[in-house]
Structures are given as structure tokens and as C-alpha cells.
Amino acid sequence: MHFNLISRLYLQIFLSTRWAILLNLHAEMFRTNTVEDILQVLIVFCVESLELDFALLFPERHTLLRVLPVLVVLATSSEKESESLYKRVKINRLLNVFKNDPVIPAFPDLHLSPAAILKELSSYFQNFSSQTRLLALQAPHEIQGRELQEYPRHYLILNHMGTIRADHDDFSIRFASAMDQMIRLKSSDGVYNDWSRDIKGNMYDIVVEGFQLLSRWTGRIWEQCAWKFSRPISDSQQNSMTCFDYEKVVRYNYTAEERRALLELIGYIKSIGLMMQHCDTLVSEALWETIHMEVQDFVQDKLDTMLRTTFRKKKDLSRILSDMRTLSADWMASTSKADPEQHSLHQETEEMRQNTFYPRPVAPTAAQIHCLQFLICELVSGGNLRKVGGLFGNSGSGIPVEDLKQLETFFYKLSFFLHILDYTATIGTLTDLGFLWFREFYLESSRVIQFPIECSLPWMLVGHVIESEDAGLLESILIPFDLYNDSAQHALTSLKQRFLYDEIEAELSC
Incomplete structure (x- = not known):
């Protein structure tokens, strides 16, 4: 009984201090340098992932939709920060994301609305109240006219x-x-x-x-x-x-x-x-071998080529590529078993560099996958979070478009690998x-x-x-x-x- 009273007290305190957690977070996080840049990187990532449909599982997409309005409010808490954000993400892109999904599933019998979140937070973050275009978005119950006919076609x-x-x-x-x-x-x-x-x-x-x-x-x-x-x-539609x-x-x-x-x-x-x-037991080995081949092809061949060409004279960036190879290269599965750093320094012909991979149903661990994603982010950003054009934008990175495309493709493949390796749990979530x-x-x-x-x-x-x-x-x-x-x-x-x-x-x- 005593425990229940304490729990109820904490619940009352939480409900009476609405958005207190977010307000405290806002006060603390802006004591950190470059927090504005971090918020902008997160917003760019959310927008690009939603626009290009990079989320493999629907809970990931719904999470991006739920967090994006809050990130936008935090990132536009001053006029200067708003201008900086809109240089990287045009406001029309944000409006399109919010208009395409005016309703977001939150819990089984509860939903969220980006428009409602933005309007409610505007009373707690006074500087955000100047964002008239975002605040003009309609909540689901406010939608009328032509849009009211269009949305059911999408949702039903x-x-x-x-x-x-x-x-x-x-x-x-x-x-x-x-x-x-x-x-x-x-x-x-x-x-x-x-x-x-x-x-x-x-x-x-x-x-x-x-x-x-x-x-x-x-x-x-x-x-x-x-x-x-x-x-x-409406009540008029129900006779009871x-x-x-x-x-x-x-x-x-x-x-x-x-x-x-x-x-x-x-x-x-x-x-x-x-x-x-x-068929989980029948396909598991094939999935592991394919993922193993994808990872080894990238870290042993593609990164090797980048080390000898694009990043040859960029010591800081080449060190990141070498770390990626050290972290995940399986030299036992390759005909070439040289040390990865030494392997990248010798200048040989492309024919001499060609590796042959043998099948090994040894998939990377979740820790390896997360580390590879982090190192790719570090590589393409070059430590510059203010880079325009999104995470894999070419502006100011000094990396050729072809190499950026390979890094981007592999980055999003890594996200898929996590769910495919957890085959049974993923099916359980999706069904x-x-x-x-x-x-x-x-x-x-x-x-x-x-x-x-x-x-x-x-x-x-x-x-x-x-x-x-x-x-x-x-x-x-x-x-x-x-x-x-x-x-x-x-x-x-x-x-x-x-x-x-x-x-x-x-x-x-x-």
C-alpha cells in the first residue's frame, strides 16, 4: 500500500509538470558547445530517413515522426538558430513531412499529432511562437475541405x-x-x-x-x-x-x-x-553468409581502393578507414591475410589486389555494426557538423560523389543487418x-x-x-x-x- 501511494504521488507530480523534462533538457543541453549543430544533424537525419523511406521497420518510422517536432522546437529556440536550420533543411521539407503524416501512432489507443505538439510547445518555448508557418499546420480534427477527402484515401x-x-x-x-x-x-x-x-x-x-x-x-x-x-x-451520426x-x-x-x-x-x-x-533454420546460414560477404567486400575491397586513392594523403581520414578494416575485416575468409594498415600502403595493381572471399556463416556482432556506422558518420562529416547537404552531402567533404554513394549505401545496409540477424524477433515485431x-x-x-x-x-x-x-x-x-x-x-x-x-x-x- 505504501508503495502504491508513493507511485501515485510521483504520477501526480509528473502530470502536474507537463513538459518539465523537455524544459529541463533544453536548459541543460544549451550549456554544451555545438549542441545546435547536433540538433540540426539529427533533424537532417530524420527528414532524409522519412523522405527516402530508409526505416526498415514501421516502429522506427513512427519514432522518427514522433521525435522530429520536438527536435524542430529545440533547434529553433532563437531567430539565429532558425536561420541556421533552414539553410540546411528548407522549411518546405519539414512542412511536407508533417502534412504527409498528420497523425502518428503512439500507443495502442493513443495517437499524436505533429501540429498539436508544435502548437502546445509554442506556449512553453516563447521564441518558437514566431514560426508561423509551422504553427499554421492543421491538427487532425481541424482538417476540412479537400484535404479531408485526401487523407482517408491514404489512411484507410x-x-x-x-x-x-x-x-x-x-x-x-x-x-x-x-x-x-x-x-x-x-x-x-x-x-x-x-x-x-x-x-x-x-x-x-x-x-x-x-x-x-x-x-x-x-x-x-x-x-x-x-x-x-x-x-x-459525430453525435449526429450515432442514433444511440x-x-x-x-x-x-x-x-x-x-x-x-x-x-x-x-x-x-x-x-x-x-x-x-x-x-x-x-524456414528460419533453413535460411539463417544463407543470411549470415550474405551479410558476411557484404561486409567483407566493403571493408576489404572498397575501403582498400579508397585508401589508395581518395584518402591517400588525408592521414586523419585514412586512419578512420584503417580502424574500420581492423574492426571488422575477416582475413581468415580472404586469400589476402596481410595486416590491413600495411595492406593499404603498398601500391599494387588492381589485379594483385583482388581478393577472393570464402563462405563463412559468421555475421558481424551488433557492436561491430554500430561502430561501423559511427565511423562512417565521423568519416563523411570530417568533424564538421555544420556541413550543408545532409549527412552524405558532398559540399565541403572533399570526398568524391561515387565514394560518398558507396558509404551511404553501406551505412543504411548496416541498419538492415541488425534486424535480419535478429530474424525471429523481427518477424514477431512485424506480425x-x-x-x-x-x-x-x-x-x-x-x-x-x-x-x-x-x-x-x-x-x-x-x-x-x-x-x-x-x-x-x-x-x-x-x-x-x-x-x-x-x-x-x-x-x-x-x-x-x-x-x-x-x-x-x-x-x-x-
Whole structure:
């Protein structure tokens, strides 16, 4: 009891000091030199990652969208800093990012709005109140006219089902074909040649594409839910006199066609995820070998060429390249086993430099991948955080465009490697749809212990299948029960709340 009182006291203090953490951070961080440059680098990274769709998993994209408005407020706390920021990132680019995603999923039953964040923070950061173009952005409930017709076309899954079906069928066929080739390779004599390398490389590409599909589809469900939560039905649309707020955003906010589309997409996500999960042991070695080959090709061949050409007379930068090779080069897998620094100093012909890599299912560790990313950032920035043009911009770096492109490509590949190496966990993240059940915020705001089972979105999908006269939906009747499994797993493992698990179990037992 004493512990609960203390926890409640801390919660009251936290809620009564809104944005206090951010205000304290702002006061402390600007005591550090070059903090403005660091903020600008982070903003450039967020904008470029969102514009070029570099995030492999949807939670990464949503995180970038959530953090960007706060970074912009911190980076424009004075007129001088605003001018400096807009020299590196045009304000129109920021406006486009915020307009493209006016609603951001935050928690299962809560959403955020960049426009609302910016407007609320303007009262705490007085200098930001002069950013009229950013503050003119519309929150979801303020959107009217033509834009109100455009956004549902983007957010509602129903409008994308044609493309989703085609992508599902095409991927299923190509994944099955790639798996057949892997089985044939396993049954062969195991000789490593161009044929086996191509098969494993193709399997790697298919896995990446599968992750991207699952991420895009699950992200669409998150974003559709966030849009529905931000646009509840009006009282005039609901004839019932007694209607919970949760019913306005869920029960009465989905048409029959939208429920069918959601049910179909859930089935696609679960089937693709299960198909990829079943072959994890078969593809793991191929993935490790392909990643090993990618890393070794870059650090042993491409960096070697850069050391002898671009960075030959740049000792500070060449030292970074040598550190990258020392950190991650696997000389045991190469015909050349010379010391990496000595290896880079000798002037030999390109034919003499050509290395042959032997297959080794030895993937880099997470620490090696993070260190390589850090060293690439250090290399392209040259210690100058004020460089215009983004992290991999050519202005003032002294690095040829071709070399910058290779560094940029490898930098973003490294981010993919982390998720591919954690194969099972990544599939679990991308196929977890348990958030569709949670509604704790609305329970608190409605001051009720629990909503009727008819309000539960998973149960609504079950009811839709039963009530529908479409025989094609009958095979999907068990799919919503996967949502209960996901939500129960999330309640126990992530939230560590047994009472939520009990509520899910009770609803499923009705």
C-alpha cells in the first residue's frame, strides 16, 4: 500500500509538470558547445530517413515522426538558430513531412499529432511562437475541405487492398521459389560457387522484401487506427443516446467494407509471417553468409581502393578507414591475410589486389555494426557538423560523389543487418497485432471497469465473419483469435500486467 501511494504521488507530480523534462533538457543541453549543430544533424537525419523511406521497420518510422517536432522546437529556440536550420533543411521539407503524416501512432489507443505538439510547445518555448508557418499546420480534427477527402484515401486500408493483394500473391510465389532453390542447394554437395552465392543472395533479398512488406502492412493498420481515433464519428451520426467515446472511434467508426479489408490484411500478415517463421533454420546460414560477404567486400575491397586513392594523403581520414578494416575485416575468409594498415600502403595493381572471399556463416556482432556506422558518420562529416547537404552531402567533404554513394549505401545496409540477424524477433515485431485490443486510456476517461464485448475490435471482426453472407470469409473466422494471443503475449511479456491478461482471457472465454 505504501508503495502504491508513493507511485501515485510521483504520477501526480509528473502530470502536474507537463513538459518539465523537455524544459529541463533544453536548459541543460544549451550549456554544451555545438549542441545546435547536433540538433540540426539529427533533424537532417530524420527528414532524409522519412523522405527516402530508409526505416526498415514501421516502429522506427513512427519514432522518427514522433521525435522530429520536438527536435524542430529545440533547434529553433532563437531567430539565429532558425536561420541556421533552414539553410540546411528548407522549411518546405519539414512542412511536407508533417502534412504527409498528420497523425502518428503512439500507443495502442493513443495517437499524436505533429501540429498539436508544435502548437502546445509554442506556449512553453516563447521564441518558437514566431514560426508561423509551422504553427499554421492543421491538427487532425481541424482538417476540412479537400484535404479531408485526401487523407482517408491514404489512411484507410480499403483503398489499398488491390495493391496489397497483388504484392501478397507475387511475394508468396517468389518466396516459395527461393525456398525450393535453397532446398536443392542443401541437398547438393555443398560446393561454394557462383550458383550457390546467387541463390543465397536472392534468399537474402527476398527476406528483406518480406520484412518490408510486413512492416508496410502492419504500419498501415497502426496508422488507420490512429486516424480513426483522431476522427471519431459525430453525435449526429450515432442514433444511440448512450455511447462511450471508445464506441465512437471503434465500434461505429468502421464500415462493413473496412472490417472486411482489415480482416483480409490481418490474414495476409499472419500467413506471410508464419511462412517466413517456419524456414528460419533453413535460411539463417544463407543470411549470415550474405551479410558476411557484404561486409567483407566493403571493408576489404572498397575501403582498400579508397585508401589508395581518395584518402591517400588525408592521414586523419585514412586512419578512420584503417580502424574500420581492423574492426571488422575477416582475413581468415580472404586469400589476402596481410595486416590491413600495411595492406593499404603498398601500391599494387588492381589485379594483385583482388581478393577472393570464402563462405563463412559468421555475421558481424551488433557492436561491430554500430561502430561501423559511427565511423562512417565521423568519416563523411570530417568533424564538421555544420556541413550543408545532409549527412552524405558532398559540399565541403572533399570526398568524391561515387565514394560518398558507396558509404551511404553501406551505412543504411548496416541498419538492415541488425534486424535480419535478429530474424525471429523481427518477424514477431512485424506480425504483432495485439494493439488492436488495448483500450486502457478510454476505460480511464470513461470511468468504467470494462466495455461490453461488442466494443472490442477483435470481437467485432469475429462478429463480422459470422454475420456476413460471404462464404469466402468463413475460413477467416479464427484469424481474429490470433489478435487475442498477440495482446495476451504483449500484456505478459512487454507490459508485465497480469490483470490485462486476465481481462483478455475473460473476454475470449465469453
